[in-house]
Amino acid sequence: MSNDIWHDDEHLLASLTAAMREAEEVPPRFVEVGKAAFAWHNIDAELARLTYDSSEAEAEPAGVMRAQDASLRALTYATAELSIEIEITPDAVLGQVLPPQPGRATTYLASGPAAEAAVDEMGFFAIRPVPHSAFRLRCVMTSGLDVKTGLITP
Amino acid sequence: MRDDPEVIALVTAARDGDVEAWNRLVERYAPLVWSTCRAYRLAASDIEDVGQTVWLHLVEQLPRLRVPAALAGWIVTTTRRECLRLLRVTHRVEPADGVGEAAGPADDQQDIDERLLAYERNVALRAAFAQLPPRCQHLLSLLMQDPVVPYSVISIRLGMPHGSVGPTRARCLDRLRHCPALAALIDARADTTGGGDRREQ
Numbered sequence: 001m002s003n004d005i006w007h008d009d010e011h012l013l014a015s016l017t018a019a020m021r022e023a024e025e026v027p028p029r030f031v032e033v034g035k036a037a038f039a040w041h042n043i044d045a046e047l048a049r050l051t052y053d054s055s056e057a058e059a060e061p062a063g064v065m066r067a068q069d070a071s072l073r074a075l076t077y078a079t080a081e082l083s084i085e086i087e088i089t090p091d092a093v094l095g096q097v098l099p100p101q102p103g104r105a106t107t108y109l110a111s112g113p114a115a116e117a118a119v120d121e122m123g124f125f126a127i128r129p130v131p132h133s134a135f136r137l138r139c140v141m142t143s144g145l146d147v148k149t150g151l152i153t154p
Numbered sequence: 155m156r157d158d159p160e161v162i163a164l165v166t167a168a169r170d171g172d173v174e175a176w177n178r179l180v181e182r183y184a185p186l187v188w189s190t191c192r193a194y195r196l197a198a199s200d201i202e203d204v205g206q207t208v209w210l211h212l213v214e215q216l217p218r219l220r221v222p223a224a225l226a227g228w229i230v231t232t233t234r235r236e237c238l239r240l241l242r243v244t245h246r247v248e249p250a251d252g253v254g255e256a257a258g259p260a261d262d263q264q265d266i267d268e269r270l271l272a273y274e275r276n277v278a279l280r281a282a283f284a285q286l287p288p289r290c291q292h293l294l295s296l297l298m299q300d301p302v303v304p305y306s307v308i309s310i311r312l313g314m315p316h317g318s319v320g321p322t323r324a325r326c327l328d329r330l331r332h333c334p335a336l337a338a339l340i341d342a343r344a345d346t347t348g349g350g351d352r353r354e355q
Contacts, residue, residue, distance in 0.1 A: 013297060019283075030187075033206060038213060
């Protein structure tokens with residue numbers, strides 16, 4: 001990088017032009033979504049620990065495989081009080097809360113809540129559609145338990 | 155990379171829940187995420203998906219970021235990884251045939267370092283421009299337009315004599331050069347090109 005960039009007017013103006021273009025190319029919405037991502041920081045739910053991830057458990061004995069189709073992604077998140085088993089199918093995020101209890105489950109993208117579904121008395125839920133990009137899941141149970149997961153990359 | 159005290163302050167504040175600091179980090183680095191994705195020739199909607207993932211990861215990583223000054227490098231690496239993952243899941247790139255890397259820019263550290271230096275320079279240029287008086291901003295904006303705006307038009311738009319456009323341009327560029335945001339960078343660069351041993355990491 002030559003010092004001309006700083007000391008020569010033509011170079012400086014050309015560098016400034018390139019720098020301004022670089023920022024102008026970015027759609028305002030892209031920046032807004034990024035800013036909105038911070039809201040998750042303030043959601044006061046308990047962060048559940050990832051205890052099982054099928055994508056990192058390839059060597060597991062066949063008998064332990066829970067997903068019938070090996071291509072389906074299965075994950076388990078747990079806190080001291082409950083666990084959430086998740087299966088990501090092509091059209092839905094399926095979940096089972098244990099011990100079974102009702103509530104609501106919501107997927108979150110950086111831009112905010114994406115889709116939500118009721119968790120039935122048996123602790124089952126199905127959220128449609130599956131987000132295109134990485135998301136988090138939050139389960140607010142009628143018992144008062146409020147749990148969020150880490151980032152899930154479909 | 156320079157240990158930019160501004161970045162360190164923003165990361166530290168965002169970590170403590172300061173939403174303004176987070177917003178400024180996003181403003182600062184959104185063009186880096188965007189241009190990195192563009193290098194993989196992703197469509198605008200795909201870039202939005204990558205962006206969502208990168209920002210969510212960053213919110214999660216903030217408390218664990220050991221060296222805040224390494225943030226830009228982390229952003230580029232994470233963005234590249236997400237671009238490749240997206241290309242893979244949309245079957246545009248087969249993971250096994252080794253073209254994954256070929257779909258994007260070379261991934262070596264030197265390449266990333268050079269890109270980050272150029273990026274930080276652009277951040278400094280934009281910051282310096284924002285510090286200029288409105289009249290200089292207006293004049294330079296006209297001078298940066300493509301196609302070129304003739305001096306005769308600029309003189310009418312800014313209500314200044316034709317003969318003053320050139321000298322004013324020189325003055326405004328000199329002010330830009332001496333803005334604190336840019337002056338620090340120029341000094342650092344002069345040190346490194348001078349071959350001294352004060353070269354910063």
